[in-house]
Amino acid sequence: MTGVELGLLALGGLLVLIALRMPIGVALLAVSFAGLWALMGWRVAWGALGVIPYQFAANWILSSVPMFLLLGFICYHTRLTQGLFDAARLWLSGLPGGLAIAAVFGASGFAAVSGSSVACSATMGRIAIPEMLKARYHPELATGTLAVAGTIGALIPPSIILILYGIIAQVPVTGLFLGGIAAGLITAAGYIIVILIRVKLDPSLAPSLDEKATFAEKLAALRETWPVILLVIGIFGGLFSGVFTPTEAGAVGAMLATIIAAFKRTLTLRAFTDSILETVTTTAALIIIGIGASLLTRFLALSGTGDWLSQAVLSMGAEPLVIITGIVLLYLLLGMFLEPIGAMLLTLPIVLPIIGETGFSLLWFGVLLCKLLEIGMITPPVGMNVFVIKSVVGNLVSTSAIFRGIFWFLVMDLALVVLFIAVPDLILFLPATFG
Structure with a gap:
């Protein structure tokens, strides 16, 4: 043989x-x-x-993984992000589907201190879904919004997927983070467009809210977002200005989160020990x-199998666009059955040489890959984020209803993948400007 x-x-x-x-x-x-x-x-x-x-x-940069995980778990267990949704709710309540849009804003903010789509969905789901159901939002819209909003958590840094990809592909993590910010913000905008269009076409999905907050109340709500703002400035201000490396950024973020939670008196012994335990077990699995x-x-x-497979694909003489389309379909299929990091690490030894030979940017592909893997978090039959939201709502909403709720968001996700392939500079602009 x-x-x-x-x-x-x-x-x-x-x-x-x-x-x-x-x-x-x-x-x-x-x-x-x-x-x-x-x-x-x-x-x-x-x-x-x-x-x-x-x-x-x-690998030195790998030490940033447990630190960013600890940062996210501390924010999760001490509810440092509660103010994000409250502020967005007051400022955006006048828009069609305002609470759902506020949930997307809140998830985007939590993404900047989490790095995990599951944690993002779980945290914002516990905060936002009860508010939406109480406001008589359609259960499919409420739960579907939070399931997909969680996927932003793996795009906007700190992203564990992007860190691991950077290690494997030898791509600067800072550049991947900048590309992830662009893709994450565009994704959030796409989800907001879906909500606006759906509610405009069918106002019964999200009845208008009666509450009218004064300007003073809105300003007071903004002040409650200071923990996340301070964390984002501390982590990314230092990271992108060159004060510290991505590895050090994780440690700084975890320390800042601990100090802020202690200052707000939400850091209990149970919350801290749970954060440490979940960080250790998740890191060990990764x-x-x-x-x-x-x-x-x-x-x-x-x-010689890796080279043989790569050459077999390249020898077909297909255009680069056809090759990248095949790779996209591969990851969409794998995402239906495998968790994201496993699917990525399983396939990169074969896929990376193909990407390099066809002339695509490895940085661009890393961000696109992260987007594809996160689509897998909402597609059946696995759809991890869907089951996370199901655990939040219990028997109030069925699993099939949640899957129905993500349908139009999934269509937007696929449209965004096409957009990122057609216009790579949407991802590469920030790394080229600030990297």
């Missing part, structure tokens, strides 16, 4: 293990180790298992997946 044949057999076995619901990190480790053993013997396999985990885990992906990359390189 040749190396390429062995590699293809291993990839097939990997897909089988994932289909059998084996954790993707364990599946990656098992298949890569077995493949190296079959290809080059047990000494090489054990040697790789001893060296590669250290090489991956010792590192295991990352180590497995690194082992798979080494195996595919030694067996």
Whole structure:
């Protein structure tokens, strides 16, 4: 059996293990180790298992992952973002679907201190959905809005997906963050357009609110957003001005969040310990997946499978636009069954060489990939954000109703993907200007 044949057999076995619901990190480790053993013997396999985990885990920028996770979990457990929705609600209540638009604004603000779409949906869902249902908003609009708004959490930095992509693809994380800001804000604007159009066409989806806030009340609500504003200025002001690196930014953000929560007296011992525990468990899971992906990359390189697959695609002579369309369809399909980071790390060893050979910017592709992976967070049958929102609303809204609620937002997402491919400068403008 040749190396390429062995590699293809291993990839097939990997897909089988994932289909059998084996954790993707364990599946990656098992298949890569077995493949190296079959290809080059047990000494090489054990040697790789001893060296590669250290090489991956010792990457300096990887230390920003637990810090940004800690920042997000502290903000989540101490409710530092409560004021975002309250302020947006008062200022935007006069617009059609004002509460839903306020939820998108709130999610965009929380995204700047979270890095996780699941945390974003869960946090803003607990705050905004009860308010919308009380205002007699249609349950599908209320829940669908929060499910999709959460996806902004992985686009606007700090984004764990973008950090890991930067490590794997050797792309500056600061540039990816700037591109993510552009894509995240455009996505938020797209969602707001969907809400405005739907409510204009069918006002029964979001009845007008009777409350009339005074200007003084609106200003008072804005003052309650200071924790997030201070965090954003502290983290991104220092990061993009060059005062500290992305790695240091995570630590600074976690420290600032802790201090602010203590000052507001919302930092309880339970909240802090829960934040630490969730940070440790999430980081451990991400590192295991990352180590497995690194082992798979080494195996595919030694067996020649990665180069063979890349050349097989390129030898078809397809235009770059056709190739990128195929890659988009691949990730949309994978997103229906796999969680985002697993899908990304599983495929990058094969996809990155193709992107490089076709002349696309790796920075642009990283942000586009993040957008594609987040679409997977709202598409059936997995749709993690949908099930997060379901856990928030309980029996008040059915899962099928939530999936129906995301339909028009999903159409907008697909339109935005086409837009990002047609006009790459929408993503590359900020990195080119400030990177």
